[in-house]
Amino acid sequence: MSIRLENVFYIYGKGTKEETCALKKINLTIEKNEFVGIIGHTGSGKSTLLRLLNGLERATEGSVYYNGKNIYDKDFSMKTLRGKVGLVFQYPEHQLFEETVIKDVQFGPANMGMTPLETELFAFQALKDVGIGEELIDVSPFLLSGGQKRRVALAGVLAMKPEVLALDEPVAGLDPEGKENIFALLKRLQKERDLTILFVSHSMEDIAEYADRVIVMNQGEIVLDGEPHKVFRYQKELGQIGLDVPVSAKIANSLREKGFAIPGDCITVDETADAVIRWYQDRKRGAV
Amino acid sequence: MRSGGLKVLWRRIMQKKKEAVLIETKDLAHEYGRRDENGDVTGIVRAIDGISLTVRAGDFVTVLGANGSGKSTFARHLNALLHPTEGVVYVDGIDTSEEEMTLAVRQTAGMVFQNPDNQIISNVVEEDVAFGPENMGVPSLEIKKRVAESLAQVGMQKYRHHSPNHLSGGQKQRIAIAGIMAMHPKCIVLDEATAMLDPAGRRQVLETLHRLNREEGITILLITHYMEEAAEADAVYVLKQGKIALAGRPETVFGESDKIKDCGLALPDVSRIVQKLNNAGLPIDKRILTPEKLTEALGRLAAE
Numbered sequence: 001m002s003i004r005l006e007n008v009f010y011i012y013g014k015g016t017k018e019e020t021c022a023l024k025k026i027n028l029t030i031e032k033n034e035f036v037g038i039i040g041h042t043g044s045g046k047s048t049l050l051r052l053l054n055g056l057e058r059a060t061e062g063s064v065y066y067n068g069k070n071i072y073d074k075d076f077s078m079k080t081l082r083g084k085v086g087l088v089f090q091y092p093e094h095q096l097f098e099e100t101v102i103k104d105v106q107f108g109p110a111n112m113g114m115t116p117l118e119t120e121l122f123a124f125q126a127l128k129d130v131g132i133g134e135e136l137i138d139v140s141p142f143l144l145s146g147g148q149k150r151r152v153a154l155a156g157v158l159a160m161k162p163e164v165l166a167l168d169e170p171v172a173g174l175d176p177e178g179k180e181n182i183f184a185l186l187k188r189l190q191k192e193r194d195l196t197i198l199f200v201s202h203s204m205e206d207i208a209e210y211a212d213r214v215i216v217m218n219q220g221e222i223v224l225d226g227e228p229h230k231v232f233r234y235q236k237e238l239g240q241i242g243l244d245v246p247v248s249a250k251i252a253n254s255l256r257e258k259g260f261a262i263p264g265d266c267i268t269v270d271e272t273a274d275a276v277i278r279w280y281q282d283r284k285r286g287a288v
Numbered sequence: 289m290r291s292g293g294l295k296v297l298w299r300r301i302m303q304k305k306k307e308a309v310l311i312e313t314k315d316l317a318h319e320y321g322r323r324d325e326n327g328d329v330t331g332i333v334r335a336i337d338g339i340s341l342t343v344r345a346g347d348f349v350t351v352l353g354a355n356g357s358g359k360s361t362f363a364r365h366l367n368a369l370l371h372p373t374e375g376v377v378y379v380d381g382i383d384t385s386e387e388e389m390t391l392a393v394r395q396t397a398g399m400v401f402q403n404p405d406n407q408i409i410s411n412v413v414e415e416d417v418a419f420g421p422e423n424m425g426v427p428s429l430e431i432k433k434r435v436a437e438s439l440a441q442v443g444m445q446k447y448r449h450h451s452p453n454h455l456s457g458g459q460k461q462r463i464a465i466a467g468i469m470a471m472h473p474k475c476i477v478l479d480e481a482t483a484m485l486d487p488a489g490r491r492q493v494l495e496t497l498h499r500l501n502r503e504e505g506i507t508i509l510l511i512t513h514y515m516e517e518a519a520e521a522d523a524v525y526v527l528k529q530g531k532i533a534l535a536g537r538p539e540t541v542f543g544e545s546d547k548i549k550d551c552g553l554a555l556p557d558v559s560r561i562v563q564k565l566n567n568a569g570l571p572i573d574k575r576i577l578t579p580e581k582l583t584e585a586l587g588r589l590a591a592e
């Protein structure tokens with residue numbers, strides 16, 4: 001499995017006064033089993049990019065290849081693609097529609113042609129995985145709290161057992177414990193089921209902690225792409241396009257500026273804390 | 289000399305304002321009927337279970353809590369969108385269950401919702417932001433000024449003629465925030481309003497809120513899952529299953545790391561680093577919550 005975008009442009013409202021070029025000449029390859037974070041300022045094109053991946057939106061120009069096949073070819077089945085690339089929307093309200101939680105989560109797998117038994121099994125498993133308790137399964141999804149809705153929307157996509165997960169701000173609105181559990185689940189799926197995962201986030205900390213690769217968007221273009229430790233070295237440049245580096249990186253960087261002997265690639269809580277502890281121990285040893 | 293005198297006077301006025309109670313809840317409880325697909329009630333959820341608190345005018349209060357702990361339900365009471373099942377809620381002295389006072393309550397406590405779609409009313413950004421003040425009978429020249437001001441504060445002037453429905457998620461959220469700011473309410477309640485903003489947008493909105501709070505004495509009640517947003521609040525409330533599980537100054541609340549975990553939350557990253565440093569024997573004040581304070585403290589340690 002791989003996804004490739006070739007010279008992709010996306011224009012909203014062509015010919016109207018609101019005409020917006022949301023994606024400009026995107027060239028991008030996502031390999032099987034990658035765990036990719038996408039960051040970018042508000043309106044930089046992240047959601048538009050994700051919506052192209054499962055064919056929900058069609059590129060104005062350029063091509064999208066899934067496993068080497070052009071998804072815009074006449075004989076390419078969009079329905080199959082939607083089952084293979086599970087898209088979780090930025091707002092769960094845009095995704096949820098059934099009368100009860102369980103019906104909502106069963107819709108995807110049933111629609112993909114799974115047997116009723118599989119459908120039920122996968123739906124219950126997915127709800128358990130995202131931390132939705134049994135007391136909520138017969139409730140209308142619209143009467144849930146914000147975080148509960150997001151979990152159900154995620155479960156609906158997980159239950160389809162897709163090859164690729166395209167998650168638009170999947171943990172926005174989740175409490176810290178829920179967030180940690182969801183990322184642990186995603187990491188497990190990546191390993192056990194060889195899943196490919198893309199997620200959009202505004203939390204630089206989550207990107208540093210969980211992504212193996214980060215794509216940085218600015219005004220419809222990809223401006224940086226690489227391993228988080230490398231990308232977060234561009235503190236100034238990221239600041240100029242409405243982004244930032246994780247808090248831990250900020251602390252490490254300002255300590256280094258003050259003359260502390262701290263390596264230049266601390267981006268997580270553990271890395272920064274460990275570096276400071278090493279500095280402290282070295283200093284104590286030196287003093288003895 | 290003169291400006292110094294004015295400053296003292298200003299401080300005294302703000303202090304007076306601060307002493308007044310703006311929000312008060314007494315034994316507030318809220319029960320929802322849980323319904324099945326036919327609309328029959330199958331159970332009762334006690335989403336708020338006995339909350340008594342007071343927020344003074346001019347306070348900056350942050351509310352934290354796990355998913356489903358009752359934060360949004362609580363917020364909806366401050367806006368008279370919900371009425372107490374038990375107990376009372378006063379907003380600026382008005383009992384929110386008095387139906388004829390609903391409009392007055394909503395103008396006192398403006399609310400930004402978790403999902404901006406619930407808030408978008410008009411087809412043009414500018415009109416959408418003007419809607420609130422228009423409804424309050426603000427003169428049109430003043431409305432124009434406020435709309436321009438609020439849009440600038442959230443960095444969306446460029447989009448003033450656009451349709452809010454054709455904006456990205458974070459852009460919509462900025463519009464919703466501007467709409468409330470333009471009403472100049474005494475109190476702004478934000479239900480995870482920064483969740484979809486990029487880092488610059490989040491900083492900008494938070495700075496604006498702190499400025500409105502400091503300079504205009506506007507009371508802020510911020511619901512969030514970003515722990516570090518609580519660091520600079522006057523008071524933090526942590527909800528758990530509809531009850532207040534922890535309350536106090538941010539340093540105090542985050543000092544209770546076991547209880548914080550028990551509530552489904554986490555410490556801010558800065559505190560997590562401090563905790564690790566403490567465990568390794570570094571003498572760093574465990575109440576530190578901001579990156580600046582931490583680097584300062586380490587600087588002092590290095591100079592010793």
Ligand SMILES: Nc1ncnc2c1ncn2[C@@H]1O[C@H](COP(=O)(O)OP(=O)(O)OP(=O)(O)O)[C@@H](O)[C@H]1O
Nearest residue numbers: 012022042043044045046047048454456457458459
């Ligand atoms: N339906 C639409 N009609 C017209 N323009 C649109 C529409 N949806 C999005 N846009 C514009 O396209 C650009 C990219 O939007 P997109 O939703 O992809 O951004 P994003 O990176 O996901 O932003 P956010 O972080 O705010 O969700 C923005 O400038 C937005 O205003």
Ligand SMILES: Nc1ncnc2c1ncn2[C@@H]1O[C@H](COP(=O)(O)OP(=O)(O)OP(=O)(O)O)[C@@H](O)[C@H]1O
Nearest residue numbers: 143145146147148320335355356357358359360361
């Ligand atoms: N309209 C409703 N009808 C029935 N139950 C509801 C309704 N709204 C909320 N609930 C339930 O009440 C509880 C509290 O919900 P609330 O929305 O206040 O939580 P919250 O703290 O805001 O959570 P989140 O962080 O997920 O937004 C939840 O268990 C939720 O399922």
Ligand SMILES: [Mg+2]
Nearest residue numbers: 047090456457
């Ligand atoms: Mg988006």
Ligand SMILES: [Mg+2]
Nearest residue numbers: 145146359360
């Ligand atoms: Mg809520």
